[in-house]
Amino acid sequence: MDLNFKKISIIGLGLIGTSILHAIKDKKEDELVTFAYDINPEHRKIVLQMKIATFVCEDIKDAVREADLVILAVPVGSMKTVANLIAPFLKKNTVVTDTGSTKGSVVNDVYPYMPDNVYFIPSHPLAGTEYSGPKSGFSSLFKNRYWLIVYDKKTYETKKLINFFQTLGSFVEIVNTEYHDKILAITSHLPHLIAYTIVGTASDLETDLKNDVIKFSASGFRDFTRIASSDPIMWRDVFLNNSDAVLEMLQRFNEDLSDLQKAIRKKDGVKLHSFFSRTRSIRKKIIDAGQI
Amino acid sequence: MDLNFKKISIIGLGLIGTSILHAIKDKKEDELVTFAYDINPEHRKIVLQMKIATFVCEDIKDAVREADLVILAVPVGSMKTVANLIAPFLKKNTVVTDTGSTKGSVVNDVYPYMPDNVYFIPSHPLAGTEYSGPKSGFSSLFKNRYWLIVYDKKTYETKKLINFFQTLGSFVEIVNTEYHDKILAITSHLPHLIAYTIVGTASDLETDLKNDVIKFSASGFRDFTRIASSDPIMWRDVFLNNSDAVLEMLQRFNEDLSDLQKAIRKKDGVKLHSFFSRTRSIRKKIIDAGQI
Numbered sequence: 001m002d003l004n005f006k007k008i009s010i011i012g013l014g015l016i017g018t019s020i021l022h023a024i025k026d027k028k029e030d031e032l033v034t035f036a037y038d039i040n041p042e043h044r045k046i047v048l049q050m051k052i053a054t055f056v057c058e059d060i061k062d063a064v065r066e067a068d069l070v071i072l073a074v075p076v077g078s079m080k081t082v083a084n085l086i087a088p089f090l091k092k093n094t095v096v097t098d099t100g101s102t103k104g105s106v107v108n109d110v111y112p113y114m115p116d117n118v119y120f121i122p123s124h125p126l127a128g129t130e131y132s133g134p135k136s137g138f139s140s141l142f143k144n145r146y147w148l149i150v151y152d153k154k155t156y157e158t159k160k161l162i163n164f165f166q167t168l169g170s171f172v173e174i175v176n177t178e179y180h181d182k183i184l185a186i187t188s189h190l191p192h193l194i195a196y197t198i199v200g201t202a203s204d205l206e207t208d209l210k211n212d213v214i215k216f217s218a219s220g221f222r223d224f225t226r227i228a229s230s231d232p233i234m235w236r237d238v239f240l241n242n243s244d245a246v247l248e249m250l251q252r253f254n255e256d257l258s259d260l261q262k263a264i265r266k267k268d269g270v271k272l273h274s275f276f277s278r279t280r281s282i283r284k285k286i287i288d289a290g291q292i
Numbered sequence: 293m294d295l296n297f298k299k300i301s302i303i304g305l306g307l308i309g310t311s312i313l314h315a316i317k318d319k320k321e322d323e324l325v326t327f328a329y330d331i332n333p334e335h336r337k338i339v340l341q342m343k344i345a346t347f348v349c350e351d352i353k354d355a356v357r358e359a360d361l362v363i364l365a366v367p368v369g370s371m372k373t374v375a376n377l378i379a380p381f382l383k384k385n386t387v388v389t390d391t392g393s394t395k396g397s398v399v400n401d402v403y404p405y406m407p408d409n410v411y412f413i414p415s416h417p418l419a420g421t422e423y424s425g426p427k428s429g430f431s432s433l434f435k436n437r438y439w440l441i442v443y444d445k446k447t448y449e450t451k452k453l454i455n456f457f458q459t460l461g462s463f464v465e466i467v468n469t470e471y472h473d474k475i476l477a478i479t480s481h482l483p484h485l486i487a488y489t490i491v492g493t494a495s496d497l498e499t500d501l502k503n504d505v506i507k508f509s510a511s512g513f514r515d516f517t518r519i520a521s522s523d524p525i526m527w528r529d530v531f532l533n534n535s536d537a538v539l540e541m542l543q544r545f546n547e548d549l550s551d552l553q554k555a556i557r558k559k560d561g562v563k564l565h566s567f568f569s570r571t572r573s574i575r576k577k578i579i580d581a582g583q584i
């Protein structure tokens with residue numbers, strides 16, 4: 001059973017797309033051919049200059065027509081348009097996957113366009129940085145990170161895809177779509193929303209105060225500004241496409257924050273100390289799980 | 293004009309206190325003597341074994357009676373008790389400073405106990421990690437970090453203290469007490485509160501979901517758990533002692549969060565994109581200010 005793809009198409013040349021190209025190139029498999037496409041001509045030009053793809057295509061159909069694996073690494077808000085564009089040109093038995101952070105929306109947006117003889121297996125690498133664009137990619141981005149697949153059929157094609165993600169260094173797990181969107185709402189989407197908010201709050205302060213906030217930015221705030229410097233289009237699309245799960249988690253968060261707010265107002269040191277002690281143990285578990 | 297202290301007392305042997313000891317030891321100034329004390333006998337024992345202080349004292353009064361500089365590196369909730377304990381044993385002309393993260397409370401708690409012939413000059417190094425305890429200190433903690441002084445008199449003693457902080461690698465600036473507490477509320481205290489909250493929210497999820505939150509913890513959440521693993525006593529004290537400024541900033545934050553919540557509910561992509569783009573520029577300014 002040959003589990004290797006021979007012709008891989010990457011649609012979207014941002015952090016994720018170019019990291020996949022770097023990682024594939026690092027494997028030095030001469031028989032493997034990559035096709036790269038981005039709607040932005042500037043991004044195509046940069047990838048061409050970096051020489052990380054076998055072919056950089058000027059037309060999206062040329063990027064997919066020969067591929068046995070097509071990876072959609074575009075913002076989730078563009079999945080529908082891209083699926084519609086590529087569908088007529090997909091080869092029989094091609095595996096199509098994506099890297100979007102909201103899986104319910106991608107399933108809804110992409111499935112209806114996929115021909116019957118094509119395997120659409122949605123996925124999501126839990127990997128990223130605050131940088132974006134074609135120059136931000138690097139080959140080890142997926143190393144020791146989970147790459148989730150939301151697809152319940154254990155077919156030959158699923159095995160091929162799992163094998164491919166493992167080749168890039170990832171641990172692969174299969175989860176259900178709705179569950180994925182809930183987990184991501186609390187571990188990724190809500191933290192980003194909060195970070196964007198607090199940096200926004202700081203940037204609305206009076207000028208003197210704002211300048212000194214930047215000058216004296218302490219460690220907590222610095223981390224938040226890093227998160228809040230992530231790609232605005234990607235994140236707009238995430239919140240538009242996982243709004244139910246995000247709003248649910250946000251409601252829980254708001255209740256907890258109100259509790260702590262009250263404890264501060266009432267100077268309830270016992271409650272604050274007990275809350276702050278509890279959260280420490282979660283950190284320890286993450287370190288133990290090797291995900292630092 | 294000799295700007296060097298000869299006998300330095302460190303009260304409180306946590307991250308900050310032991311980092312100061314490491315940094316002083318690294319200077320290899322043979323004439324400089326350090327006295328170390330912590331209320332916890334275990335911490336004293338560890339510092340004794342690490343050999344980073346000239347003397348580890350079993351009694352707090354022995355740690356201060358010869359010192360020409362006393363540094364209080366205890367949680368801000370303990371400042372009052374410590375000031376009361378050491379006051380009778382302070383030498384004439386001794387400079388006393390502290391490293392607390394809330395300056396209004398420290399001024400209120402310590403000043404009344406200080407003898408007239410002692411110089412109390414409150415300060416705060418904008419430096420830290422999520423680790424705590426006597427083993428967490430390291431000599432470069434203060435390097436290229438701001439060390440703020442809240443004291444408006446430019447005396448010989450202030451100059452000595454500034455010189456000392458600069459020797460540890462810090463940039464020193466003088467700010468006003470209330471202004472300090474506002475800046476720290478938004479750059480440090482509120483981010484910590486938010487991080488504690490979101491990690492708490494996650495730890496209240498149903499068991500399956502919670503386990504997978506840990507397993508699949510993505511980059512946003514990981515950063516929050518790091519912040520939320522900071523010392524619970526230190527942070528309890530911060531919120532109890534800077535409650536006005538924290539509650540004011542929290543109110544602004546809540547207003548902004550409600551706005552974004554509404555934008556998500558209404559699927560207002562234009563608003564989300566514009567907000568997320570604005571916060572990116574703040575990050576750039578912090579990088580330009582060299583505080584990453």
